[in-house]
Amino acid sequence: FYSSKTDPVTGAVKNTKYHQLYDLLGLVTYLDWVMIIVTICSCISMMFESPFRRVMHAPTLQIAEYVFVIFMSIELNLKIMADGLFFTPTAVIRDFGGVMDIFIYLVSLIFLCWMPQNVPAKSGAQLLMVLRCLRPLRIFKLVPQMRKVVRELFSGFKEIFLVSILLLTLMLVFASFGVQLFAGKLAKCNDPHIISREDCHGIFRINVSVSKNLNLKLRPGEKKPGFWVPRVWANPRNFNFDNVGNAMLALFEVLSLKGWVEVRDVIIHRVGPIHGIYIHVFVFLGCMIGLTLFVGVVIANFNENKVLTLLTVDQRRWEDLKSRLKIAQPLHLPPRPDNDGFRARMYDITQHPFFKRTIAVLVLAQSVLLSVKWDAADPVTVPLATMSVVFTFIFVLEVTMKIIAMSPSGFWQSRRNRYDLLVTSLGVIWVILHFALLNAYTYMMGACVIVFRFFSICGKHVTLKMLLLTVVVSMYKSFFIIVGMFLLLLCYAFAGVVLFGTVKYGENINRHANFSSAGKAITVLFRIVTGEDWNKIMHDCMVQPPFCTPDNSTYWKTDCGNYAGALMYFCSFYVIIAYIMLNLLVAIIVENFSLFYSTEEDQLLSYNDLRHFQIIWNMVDDKREGVIPTFRVKFLLRLLRGRLEVDLDKDKLLFKHMCYEMERLHNGGDVTFHDVLSMLSYRSVDIRKSLQLEELLAREQLEYTIEEEVAKQTIRMWLKKCLKRIRAKQQQSCSIIHSLRESQQQELSRFLNPPSIETTQPSEDMNAINQDNSAQPETSSQQQLLSPTLSDRGGYRQDSADAGKPQRKFGQWRLPSAPKPISHSVSSVNLRFGGRSTMKSVVCKMNPMSDAASCGSEVKKWWTRQLTVESDESGEDLLDI
Numbered sequence: 024f025y026s027s028k029t030d031p032v033t034g035a036v037k038n039t040k041y042h043q044l045y046d047l048l049g050l051v052t053y054l055d056w057v058m059i060i061v062t063i064c065s066c067i068s069m070m071f072e073s074p075f076r077r078v079m080h081a082p083t084l085q086i087a088e089y090v091f092v093i094f095m096s097i098e099l100n101l102k103i104m105a106d107g108l109f110f111t112p113t114a115v116i117r118d119f120g121g122v123m124d125i126f127i128y129l130v131s132l133i134f135l136c137w138m139p140q141n142v143p144a145k146s147g148a149q150l151l152m153v154l155r156c157l158r159p160l161r162i163f164k165l166v167p168q169m170r171k172v173v174r175e176l177f178s179g180f181k182e183i184f185l186v187s188i189l190l191l192t193l194m195l196v197f198a199s200f201g202v203q204l205f206a207g208k209l210a211k212c213n214d215p216h217i218i219s220r221e222d223c224h225g226i227f228r229i230n231v232s233v234s235k236n237l238n239l240k241l242r243p244g245e246k247k248p249g250f251w252v253p254r255v256w257a258n259p260r261n262f263n264f265d266n267v268g269n270a271m272l273a274l275f276e277v278l279s280l281k282g283w284v285e286v287r288d289v290i291i292h293r294v295g296p297i298h299g300i301y302i303h304v305f306v307f308l309g310c311m312i313g314l315t316l317f318v319g320v321v322i323a324n325f326n327e328n329k330v331l332t333l334l335t336v337d338q339r340r341w342e343d344l345k346s347r348l349k350i351a352q353p354l355h356l357p358p359r360p361d362n363d364g365f366r367a368r369m370y371d372i373t374q375h376p377f378f379k380r381t382i383a384v385l386v387l388a389q390s391v392l393l394s395v396k397w398d399a400a401d402p403v404t405v406p407l408a409t410m411s412v413v414f415t416f417i418f419v420l421e422v423t424m425k426i427i428a429m430s431p432s433g434f435w436q437s438r439r440n441r442y443d444l445l446v447t448s449l450g451v452i453w454v455i456l457h458f459a460l461l462n463a464y465t466y467m468m469g470a471c472v473i474v475f476r477f478f479s480i481c482g483k484h485v486t487l488k489m490l491l492l493t494v495v496v497s498m499y500k501s502f503f504i505i506v507g508m509f510l511l512l513l514c515y516a517f518a519g520v521v522l523f524g525t526v527k528y529g530e531n532i533n534r535h536a537n538f539s540s541a542g543k544a545i546t547v548l549f550r551i552v553t554g555e556d557w558n559k560i561m562h563d564c565m566v567q568p569p570f571c572t573p574d575n576s577t578y579w580k581t582d583c584g585n586y587a588g589a590l591m592y593f594c595s596f597y598v599i600i601a602y603i604m605l606n607l608l609v610a611i612i613v614e615n616f617s618l619f620y621s622t623e624e625d626q627l628l629s630y631n632d633l634r635h636f637q638i639i640w641n642m643v644d645d646k647r648e649g650v651i652p653t654f655r656v657k658f659l660l661r662l663l664r665g666r667l668e669v670d671l672d673k674d675k676l677l678f679k680h681m682c683y684e685m686e687r688l689h690n691g692g693d694v695t696f697h698d699v700l701s702m703l704s705y706r707s708v709d710i711r712k713s714l715q716l717e718e719l720l721a722r723e724q725l726e727y728t729i730e731e732e733v734a735k736q737t738i739r740m741w742l743k744k745c746l747k748r749i750r751a752k753q754q755q756s757c758s759i760i761h762s763l764r765e766s767q768q769q770e771l772s773r774f775l776n777p778p779s780i781e782t783t784q785p786s787e788d789m790n791a792i793n794q795d796n797s798a799q800p801e802t803s804s805q806q807q808l809l810s811p812t813l814s815d816r817g818g819y820r821q822d823s824a825d826a827g828k829p830q831r832k833f834g835q836w837r838l839p840s841a842p843k844p845i846s847h848s849v850s851s852v853n854l855r856f857g858g859r860s861t862m863k864s865v866v867c868k869m870n871p872m873s874d875a876a877s878c879g880s881e882v883k884k885w886w887t888r889q890l891t892v893e894s895d896e897s898g899e900d901l902l903d904i
Contacts, residue, residue: 051166054098092132143576145585198267228250280306283302287303326614337712383484392410449472501608523538532563567584627704635663639662650694656681657678683736
């Protein structure tokens with residue numbers, strides 16, 4: 024119930040709690056939720072009504088009636104004030120659902136105000152009670168998904184109506200021809216000894232027997248038990264061809280393939296064998312062709328409303344792929360233990376295919392034990408139960424091995440393992456109870472455990488798993504259709520209680536199948552949904568005097584049926600449920616079956632590709648939580664193979680796009696299994712061919728944004744690298760210059776401050792020494808200032824003052840020898856690298872003599888060239904970068 028959602032406006036991630044409950048509450052408005060609850064409560068109240076407990080005479084049931092009318096009055100007033108009633112664009116009566124709401128409200132209001140105490144059969148009050156049974160249909164209006172089902176069902180009503188007209192025309196043609204062939208020829212006398220109609224009068228004795236094979240030993244002169252009945256010349260009980268209406272009713276029953284063999288046999292027996300071709304031709308044309316055409320139109324109309332017919336082949340494949348991706352889940356398989364110890368060996372054993380196949384064979388072998396009934400009194404049951412106990416211990420050993428190999432927490436992550444643990448625990452409980460009690464109930468429990476164990480095979484085999492997924496997904500997609508069928512069945516059940524609640528028992532109406540209460544009516548109608556003798560139940564509800572006792576005062580005191588009501592009731596129910604709603608379920612199941620069992624050529628991603636992705640995800644998601652950090656997506660993409668593989672040597676930019684898309688999805692937060700799988704599915708198809716327009720535009724906008732952001736990031740990173748290279752070379756140049764200047768400072772210090780000079784002399788002696796040194800002759804020896812280094816390029820630019828002089832090579836620059844005595848103030852000068860004023864001041868303080876001046880000029884020129892070389896190197900470094 025915990026999840027995170029991204030705000031579409033601000034992009035902020037919000038942690039939501041119970042988001043599924045929020046989504047459910049957001050389906051409709053709060054007012055509609057209140058009315059849904061009120062309608063459901065009212066329907067539950069109607070479930071307690073019966074011919075013997077009527078709402079007119081039960082005050083507790085009237086409370087729900089008053090509550091429903093009051094709340095619906097408030098609802099309609101609010102909607103009329105908000106949307107209008109007639110002329111506004113969203114007026115209530117502009118929608119068929121609004122018209123139905125007003126009709127149901129008026130019926131309920133009239134009934135509540137009238138509240139008739141006596142309701143005669145086939146009267147307006149009884150009709151009002153039947154219309155009151157339409158109340159559950161309000162759910163179709165209140166729930167949007169239910170409205171969508173109705174819209175999809177009736178939007179192509181024109182085609183369904185045309186096919187219905189075709190079938191009715193075919194039935195009319197065959198009914199007219201049947202009247203000409205069989206009118207008056209199917210009747211006979213109930214006395215088998217009478218052949219002609221003229222002789223069929225008087226009474227005759229009919230024998231009564233419990234069984235045809237019962238041979239009673241009669242005494243001489245004693246007759247079999249029987250009674251006297253009048254002779255009657257009559258048609259078969261359930262059908263005849265005396266007029267077009269009865270003929271069409273008989274053919275409609277034949278169209279449902281219920282009782283058509285009985286009709287054929289009667290025609291052959293009473294008219295002639297050659298006339299049996301009539302029924303066979305109608306069954307072929309009406310059922311095999313006409314009814315199949317009707318079913319095909321219903322399914323095609325349902326698919327057209329889903330816009331599937333307008334999609335191209337690639338777009339259909341994309342829709343199928345999205346449906347399969349929605350139900351794909353992580354494997355929840357713990358990783359193999361790192362060490363090679365006991366747990367690792369157990370893991371290898373339990374994951375080996377031979378081990379899994381052996382367990383499946385053992386499950387099938389245990390299921391074979393149920394081929395013989397387990398009876399406590401039968402001695403054969405004891406060895407069967409003993410063998411089942413042995414199988415149970417084997418399955419306990421299997422679960423134990425898996426728990427050891429995967430650890431308890433890892434074993435609990437898989438739903439299939441949980442189911443196996445549950446069934447195994449039930450098996451252990453059964454073994455204990457079996458040896459403790461040893462009665463019929465323990466045998467029954469053991470049989471149930473074996474059946475539960477058999478279902479575990481479905482999740483262990485690929486084909487069976489696909490079949491199980493087909494059933495589960497079909498039930499999920501057809502949920503609202505099933506709910507709609509139940510609401511229709513509920514309406515018909517309430518109406519059946521009013522119309523046929525007191526009908527006398529007949530051939531199929533009995534104490535097990537009748538309409539005396541809503542619960543029993545639902546059971547009968549569910550039986551009719553499967554097509555089980557619906558026509559015979561209809562004829563039992565058509566019973567008329569003299570075969571019943573009429574009472575015109577109230578409908579609950581007569582045991583007669585309603586001919587017209589039964590005809591419309593059962594025919595409409597069978598057409599809506601059997602021919603339309605059930606075929607919609609067939610369409611959904613076929614759609615999902617083709618979805619899971621399509622060939623490799625029809626799939627954008629095969630089952631093996633999805634399985635490989637699940638395995639890789641299982642490797643990356645070490646915590647088995649279904650989410651991974653964003654930085655792990657890079658490792659996952661590098662491990663993929665098959666159609667989902669990303670070649671990093673060829674598609675480096677695509678790899679960056681995919682990684683950025685995952686980072687952008689949750690603002691750098693964790694990504695889920697379906698997030699990564701959806702992104703890969705989009706990247707594995709041609710979106711211009713596979714996506715529909717609206718989805719295509721949204722996807723192109725997203726990819727354009729991703730491409731732009733990735734380009735910005737790439738340029739930003741390139742600039743950062745360039746700046747790093749520039750700074751690295753500048754630091755390298757500065758370090759070289761720094762080393763050069765340190766060496767220059769050392770040489771200059773040695774030149775300016777020779778070791779023989781005592782800098783600690785008194786100041787009065789220093790002046791005498793300077794005077795003596797100035798009188799000494801100039802020495803010819805010269806000291807080298809710099810030696811060539813790796814950063815020097817073999818030459819220097821000439822100074823503007825020396826443009827006409829020949830340029831000396833590096834290493835040939837030597838300073839002339841300077842007078843050795845130097846003042847104390849020179850030694851305390853702070854020489855700074857790169858500072859010309861400092862050097863100039865030093866040189867000026869060296870000696871006022873002419874040789875000293877020339878030495879200073881040489882130093883100044885050398886430093887000028889040195890700085891020129893440094894600036895050239897910096898410019899060349901920038902150009903290189």
